[in-house]
Every structure is written in structure tokens, then in C-alpha cells.
Amino acid sequence: MTHVFHRNPRQHLDFAMRGQGIELFDQNGKGYIDASGGAAVSCLGHGHPVVIQAIKDQLDRIAYAHSSFFTTQAAEDLADFLAERAPGDLDHVYFLSGGSEAVEAALKLARQYFVETGQPARRHFIARRQSYHGNTLGALAIGGNAWRREPFLPLLVPAHHVAPCYAYRDQLPGESEEQYAERLAQELEQKILELGAGNVAAFVAETVVGATAGALAPVKTYWRRMREVCDRHGVLLILDEVMSGMGRSGHLFACAEDDVVPDIIAIAKGLGAGYQPIGAMLASGRIYDAIVAGSGFFQHGHTYMGHATACAAALAVQEVIERDHLLANVLARGEQLRGELRSALGQHRNVGDIRGRGLFVGVEFVQDRAGKAALDPAQKTHARLKTQAMHNGLLMYPMGGTIDGVRGDHVLLAPPFICTDADISE
Ligand code: PLP
Numbered sequence: 001m002t003h004v005f006h007r008n009p010r011q012h013l014d015f016a017m018r019g020q021g022i023e024l025f026d027q028n029g030k031g032y033i034d035a036s037g038g039a040a041v042s043c044l045g046h047g048h049p050v051v052i053q054a055i056k057d058q059l060d061r062i063a064y065a066h067s068s069f070f071t072t073q074a075a076e077d078l079a080d081f082l083a084e085r086a087p088g089d090l091d092h093v094y095f096l097s098g099g100s101e102a103v104e105a106a107l108k109l110a111r112q113y114f115v116e117t118g119q120p121a122r123r124h125f126i127a128r129r130q131s132y133h134g135n136t137l138g139a140l141a142i143g144g145n146a147w148r149r150e151p152f153l154p155l156l157v158p159a160h161h162v163a164p165c166y167a168y169r170d171q172l173p174g175e176s177e178e179q180y181a182e183r184l185a186q187e188l189e190q191k192i193l194e195l196g197a198g199n200v201a202a203f204v205a206e207t208v209v210g211a212t213a214g215a216l217a218p219v220k221t222y223w224r225r226m227r228e229v230c231d232r233h234g235v236l237l238i239l240d241e242v243m244s245g246m247g248r249s250g251h252l253f254a255c256a257e258d259d260v261v262p263d264i265i266a267i268a269k270g271l272g273a274g275y276q277p278i279g280a281m282l283a284s285g286r287i288y289d290a291i292v293a294g295s296g297f298f299q300h301g302h303t304y305m306g307h308a309t310a311c312a313a314a315l316a317v318q319e320v321i322e323r324d325h326l327l328a329n330v331l332a333r334g335e336q337l338r339g340e341l342r343s344a345l346g347q348h349r350n351v352g353d354i355r356g357r358g359l360f361v362g363v364e365f366v367q368d369r370a371g372k373a374a375l376d377p378a379q380k381t382h383a384r385l386k387t388q389a390m391h392n393g394l395l396m397y398p399m400g401g402t403i404d405g406v407r408g409d410h411v412l413l414a415p416p417f418i419c420t421d422a423d424i425s426e
Contacts, residue, residue, distance in 0.1 A: 019046025022416050022423055024395070032390065033415075033426065036397035040210065040243045040360065040414035043270040044317055044326075051275045054316030058309045067095075067306045074311035081318055082282065085252050088261030090282040094298070095306040099242030099268035100134025102279035103204075106238045106264045107138050108300050110202040113236070113287045116294030122201040126191055126235075130164035130213045131206060133240050142204050145212050160195060162187050164209060165218035168353045168364065169372065177219040185225035192233045202236040202263075203229075207254040210243030211399060214362025214410030215355055217249075223260035236263040236287075242279065243360075246270030247321055247417060250331040250358030257357070263287060273317040276310035326417040327358075334358040336424050337413065350375070361413040375400070375409045385411060 006013065014026040022045050023031045037043055044051065058074055065072055079093035094109075096102045107125060114122035127133065131144040140149055141156035144164075149156065163170060163184060171180045192200050203226065209216035230237045239262040244254040248270055251257050255265070264287065268279030291298055304310075321327065338354055338361055345351045345363065352366035365381065367373040375381045382400025389396050397412040415423070 021045045037414045041269045041274040044273045045416035051316045058312035072308040074308045075306040078311045078315040089285040092283045092288040094281045096279040098279045100136040100139045102266035103133045103139040105281045124200045126160045127204045128164040132211045165222045181222040181225045189229045197233040204238040206240045208244035215360045223258035238264045242268045248360045272314040276313040278310040330358040364410045
């Protein structure tokens with residue numbers, strides 16, 4: 001009997017005993033290609049000596065100091081690294097221990113910003129139906145994933161949702177990408193006006209949708225249009241790059257490709273690449289300055305925020321990615337992966353769409369290519385795919401069931417940035 005309260009207590013789990021490069025090994029010595037980096041986390045693969053050494057060195061100096069007493073060199077250096085590379089003036093880095101915490105902090109910062117600047121009526125958040133922003137109550141409240149939200153609805157503040165940018169399903173025949181983006185921007189604007197522009201705090205969205213729609217990137221002008229609507233009504237734009245950021249898309253920040261600068265951005269997963277739990281929220285000068293000039297205190301915080309060892313690990317991860325030019329590999333290997341998937345599966349009757357950016361790749365499954373109907377959730381195709389893939393020595397991240405009630409019928413592939421041409425083919 002196990003005393004670990006696993007998230008799915010009825011599921012049999014093997015032991016992960018060791019990891020090396022793109023592979024994990026279980027207690028029987030069987031190897032698995034980690035083609036999803038867990039949940040798009042392990043972007044440097046496993047057992048990277050530079051990161052391990054950085055963690056050891058940090059532990060030798062100091063493992064942890066509480067952020068209300070001290071800062072640490074590791075936190076300062078990592079914040080400098082991120083701020084220097086972030087788009088626009090997202091210069092103020094607030095460290096957390098994961099993605100949900102980063103989103104939660106972003107929601108609270110947006111709200112506090114409006115309280116401090118004399119707009120206390122701004123309290124509503126608008127997000128999108130195809131979205132996941134985390135499992136803590138605030139992040140869950142804004143997310144669109146009905147299945148995850150359902151049991152907790154009485155505990156969640158009401159949130160407001162608009163359509164995602166889902167060209168494969170929602171772009172109309174004869175509609176250009178620009179027209180489609182414009183239609184979605186109008187929907188956001190209508191929602192803002194419906195709620196009363198002076199009551200809306202922020203629009204929150206994943207730059208590229210991850211778990212609920214399988215690496216779903218927007219059409220080209222989408223983010224520019226959405227930003228314009230937010231600006232017109234004084235609504236903040238919060239981008240959640242917990243999954244799509246930190247190089248996964250081929251750019252350190254995914255939004256760089258969309259020519260848009262949010263007011264707040266949330267990152268995690270690839271930041272520490274699984275070597276330590278760490279997330280962060282980057283805020284613009286306007287927001288930071290308002291807090292400093294106002295109460296002078298962001299009313300938030302966690303015991304482990306800015307954890308020195310986690311910061312040292314994340315800095316080493318990011319320095320290796322830059323030193324080894326791994327983002328160029330992300331772009332090249334991503335193209336290769338989509339190309340090989342299209343050759344092998346593109347005409348399969350149950351494969352509707354193969355998509356993504358960089359090494360953030362989704363395959364959407366359908367009952368038939370023409371009808372695009374989602375697979376029957378009762379068949380648990382995703383669970384069977386995962387089991388069969390593991391049997392064959394492959395880890396990938398499947399989601400199953402409904403499309404508009406949001407869960408998606410797809411697998412997500414997010415291999416480590418170090419993977420080679422041959423790894424992708426295998
Ligand atoms: N936001 C997005 C886009 C995510 O994909 C996730 C996790 O999958 C989260 C937030 C929550 O992150 P965490 O599981 O680290 O709390």
C-alpha cells in the first residue's frame with residue numbers, strides 16, 4: 001500500500017528511477033522518450049550537468065532565505081536576465097513556485113493596480129473558453145475548462161468567457177485571417193461593453209493555448225487586435241505563457257512573434273525546466289510604479305517565493321539555452337516534427353489538424369476529417385493512446401473528450417530543446 005495521495009489513486013504508476021537526456025527510465029530499466037517534457041516542463045532534458053552543478057553550488061552558499069528579510073544574488077541575477085530579454089517594459093519580476101501561483105499573482109496585481117489608481121470598480125476578468133490557467137481557486141475561476149471547474153463552481157468568483165482563436169474550427173468559409181481576428185476582437189469589445197468598461201480589470205489568455213486545445217496558435221493579427229480593444233477600454237492584457245513561454249515556441253517569450261506586449265506575463269514550467277519548482281510574473285513599469293507610488297506594498301506573497309536554489313537552477317537553465325543556441329534548434333526541430341507527423345498521419349481519417357509553434361506541437365483527433373466531430377469521450381481514446389504510447393516507450397500528453405465544453409481531443413508533444421534530427425524521426 002502507498003501512503004502517497006496520488007492524483008489518480010486507482011491508476012497504477014511505475015517508478016521514475018532516473019533520467020538522462022531525452023529519456024526517462026523506470027524500475028525495470030525500460031526507457032521512455034520524454035516527448036512531452038512531462039507537461040511541457042523538461043525543456044533541457046534530464047540530468048543536465050551544468051544545471052545540477054549550479055544547484056549544488058547554490059546549496060553550498062545558501063539554500064533559502066525568506067524574501068521578507070533578504071534578497072539573494074540568484075534572484076537578482078535571474079530577474080536581470082529575464083527583464084533584459086522580455087518584450088516592452090516588462091521589467092519587474094515577481095518570483096513564485098509554479099504556474100498557478102504566477103497566474104494568481106497576476107490577477108491580484110491587476111486588481112490591486114486598479115484599487116491603487118482610483119478605479120476600484122474594475123473587478124471583472126475576461127478569459128477564453130478554450131483555456132487553462134491553473135488549479136488554484138482564482139486561476140480556476142477564470143479558466144474555461146468546464147471539467148476541472150465543475151465540482152468547485154460554488155467556490156469560484158464568476159468569470160466571463162469569449163471565444164478562443166481556433167481557426168481550424170471557427171474561421172468561416174471565405175473569411176480572411178484578418179477578418180476572423182477582427183470578429184474575435186469585436187466579440188471581446190462587446191463583452192467589455194456588456195460588463196461596463198469601467199468594471200473590467202483584465203483580459204487573460206494563453207499566447208498559444210496549451211493543454212485545452214493542443215498547441216493552438218492564433219492567426220497573425222489576432223493579438224494586435226485584442227491589444228487595441230484592451231487599450232481602448234483601459235483593460236489590462238495578461239498573457240499566460242506558463243506553457244508556451246521560455247522558448248517552447250522558438251522565442252523566449254511566445255508573444256514576441258505576435259508583436260504584442262502585455263501588461264503582465266506569467267511564466268513557469270520551462271523557466272526551471274523541472275530542475276526546481278519555479279514560476280514568475282513580469283509586470284510593466286506602469287503597474288509597478290503605481291504600486292510603489294501608492295501603498296508601496298503588493299499585498300501578496302508565498303513562503304517560497306524567490307527561492308534561491310530554484311532561481312539558481314532557472315538561471316543555469318536559461319543560460320544553457322542561450323549559450324547553446326537551443327532556440328534555433330527548437331524552430332528547426334519543430335518544423336521537422338510537424339512535417340514528419342503530416343507525412344505519416346496527415347491523411348489519417350481520425351487526424352483533423354497538426355499544428356503548433358516551435359517544439360510545441362498538437363495533433364487534434366476527430367471522428368472523420370470532413371465532419372471534424374470530436375471523438376466520443378466515453379471511448380477514452382486519450383487514455384488508450386497514452387497507455388499504448390508508454391507501452392511503446394513514448395511519453396506524450398493527451399487530452400480527451402468534448403471540444404466546446406472544453407477538454408479537446410488531442411495529444412500535445414513538447415520534446416526537450418536538445419533533441420536531434422534523429423530523435424524527432426524516432
Ligand atoms: N497556465 C497554463 C497555460 C498551464 O498550462 C498551466 C499548467 O499546465 C498552468 C497555468 C498551471 O501551472 P502549474 O501546474 O505549474 O500550477
